[in-house]
Amino acid sequence: MPQPTILIVDDNPENLTLLGELLRERYKVRAANSGPRALQLAVLAPMPDLILLDIMMPGMSGFEVLEQLRSESLTRDIPVIITTAMSGTDDEQHGLVLGAVDYLTKPLKPAIVLARVHTHLELKRARDRLQRDNASLEAEIARRMRENQVIQDVTIRALARLAETxxxxxxxxxxxxxxxxxxxxxxxxxxxxxxxxxxxxxxxxxxxxxxxxxxxxxxxxxxxxxxxxxxxxxxxxxxxxxxxxxxxxxxxxxxxxxxxxxxxxxxxxxxxxxxxxxxxxxxxxxxxxxxxxxxxxxxxxxxxxxxxxxxxxxxxxxxxxxxxxxxxxxxxxxxxxxxxxxxxxxxxxxxxxxxxxxxxxxxxxxxxxxxxx
Known part of the structure; x- marks a missing residue:
């Protein structure tokens, strides 16, 4: 199974370094120091399996990045964990309403970061597997329905032609x-x-x-x-x-x-x-x-x-x-x-x-x- 890819987004170089060193042993890591760069990296193959997104960034805030991620079909299903120094519940609620799956408050605790990342990657893996299984099941149902349709049509034609003979x-x-x-x-x-x-x-x-x-x-x-x-x-x-x-x-x-x-x-x-x-x-x-x-x-x-x-x-x-x-x-x-x-x-x-x-x-x-x- 390939290593999951994680995109870290933060305008602070120290935070990027800290998270990069923490996660690199287990995952493939990409880093972006701005919102526009994060949106560019989010659509590159292999697409990230999880995004750690800082909220307080100059130019384009994390909330704006999250909104754009959720508005595009390619990126709307990537789980996003918000990371921020803000502790207000309104900001947390706003992020969750926009589609974030979790919220981590700075200063980040390595053990908690690793646990949350692991949990959400497992959830994504399970969701992806369910989607694949559903797609496979739907394809099989469609195949069988087509097959039954052909059998039904052939039977109808056979009966009709029997009458005509x-x-x-x-x-x-x-x-x-x-x-x-x-x-x-x-x-x-x-x-x-x-x-x-x-x-x-x-x-x-x-x-x-x-x-x-x-x-x-x-x-x-x-x-x-x-x-x-x-x-x-x-x-x-x-x-x-x-x-x-x-x-x-x-x-x-x-x-x-x-x-x-x-x-x-x-x-x-x-x-x-x-x-x-x-x-x-x-x-x-x-x-x-x-x-x-x-x-x-x-x-x-x-x-x-x-x-x-x-x-x-x-x-x-x-x-x-x-x-x-x-x-x-x-x-x-x-x-x-x-x-x-x-x-x-x-x-x-x-x-x-x-x-x-x-x-x-x-x-x-x-x-x-x-x-x-």
Missing amino acids: RDNETGNHILRTQEYVETLARRACGHPRFATALDEHAIALIAKSAPLHDIGKVGIPDQVLLKPGKLTPDEWEVMKTHARLGAEAIARAVEDTHEPVEFLAYARQIALHHHERWDGSGYPDALAGDAIPLAARLMALADVFDALISRRVYKAPMTPAEAMAIMTEQRGRHFDPDLLDIFLAGIDDFCAIARRYPDEAAQELPAGQRRAA
Whole structure:
């Protein structure tokens, strides 16, 4: 362990010599005969582990030196022991208020000086060790949190892709819709209707939840889910159950954890209600207007836009302009009017996302076998 470094500050040469000879056997010693020189030496490597600071000095007093030491990030944590011939309690109190750790009255007694120096160096060593341990612990906690975050995200993506393997949609749908939802939420957070609900934390959780919107499709029978042609009314009723199936699966997952998982609350809202419509004509609960959770309203816009511009085995893709025209017709019917306006105003951003995550071309079925979108 390296020897501690002590900075002695005193305008009296005899005091500097006395303290230097006393301390040099055990410590590395630096000496300054003025306040400005003390401030220069205090920031030189290796920085002092302790400062013995005289108060009564011409030009710059010890109190002024102490104030400057405490005002700089490099030196604010160096322990300072005041040494002075003044015996007034007001001066002692003033020094301690400014941040001194101790107070020695002249004439100095060698045994007391050595004892106080040793005590405060030990305290500093313990404090430094605690800070190092805390920093190491915080770094390990951060590493594990990042690792858990990656595991969580991978699990979500894996579950979402598992649902898609049973559907006619292609893999990048979940990547596109997730980014659509996050981008739309960030644009919407500046609107007075949505600002309170869409802070940074909520946006992150909603975006994390978005890939699970169709997780319930794993519970739909193959003859319905994979049917290439138009569904019968009975088959359509079965298809619509995927919303509730997904929400129930997420709710059971939360119950199994025995404690609330914040992002899964949004995931359940999205899975259950992203097919609701602003006018109340959607499913499964025929919710209308603001009764539809905001996360589900965001997802509805993302999901419909992606379905319209994407190729499926049962339909050709639409152009963004065609998709915009159809969605505009649904303002106040399928979609929250304000959210739709925000979406259309940022259409270039959403088209850029679609280009960033293209799908492989899907083979079209003959017209008679195509299912209505």
